[in-house]
Amino acid sequence: MMRAWRMPVALVACGAVVAGGSAAGGNPALAAAEAVVFAALAWLTSPLLFPRPVGAAEAQRRSAADGRPVVYWRPGCAYCLRLRLRLGRGGRRLHWVDIWRDPQGAAAVRAANDGDETVPTVVVAGRAYTNPDPRWVREQVAAGR
Template sequence: MRWLWLPMLGGTVYLVVDALRAGSVQAAVGYGIVGLAITWWLSPWQGAGRARHADVVARPLAERPVVIYWRPGCTYCARLRARLGRAGRRATWVNIWQDEDAAAFVRSVNGGNETVPTVVVDGEPLTNPDPARVLARLAAA
């Protein structure tokens, strides 16, 4: 899945060039905007500059009540982020595609699978938890 952004980018370029050859600038711009947005959503660089697993676990437990391990292109992660709304900003988000230690941690608590979102609430890992439970903990923080 980490490479899925490449064919998306290639398809976007193809559609834009094809639309320009046909003389449809509006279609080319539309394809470009939508295609690049989806490419960005699938890219492993989305969310650059976020927390690293090693830095998170170095903090005392009281300073990390909610840690969310996620990856770009994950619809369940997008659903969780949307359901948390502004409260989600209080959580620590760790991109497993940017941090191999984070990916290893997620595999260790999910039977060897990189299942995301994996949310750690007060030290307890939860795989794809109910957003209401995470929201309740964030509200208490």
């Protein structure tokens, strides 16, 4: 779980150093702007942006019951972030599995991607799609699949 927070913590630390340098140089407005930019980047790369993850077994059980897709992802993945942001509020309706927290989820992704942990991998009706177009995923959610 700690590796999910490495990038956000590093960004906050770098932001503090950069903003501290600007503040020490007599430019508090620039320091504040730099601090905000680094904090935003830290938030975007953190697990906080994503819905609370569930285990792979639980996600598969829920998906079988309600027909909603399962999304396998990991913190810090730019493609996962793109999918999450483009899904908007509808993204909360999907079942999200963090492969860094769930070894069974990581194994499911490797099985679907010839041994690679390529994310996001979206499973719809038992079929895996690697890095699908967010518009297509939205359509699957709207269709109740």
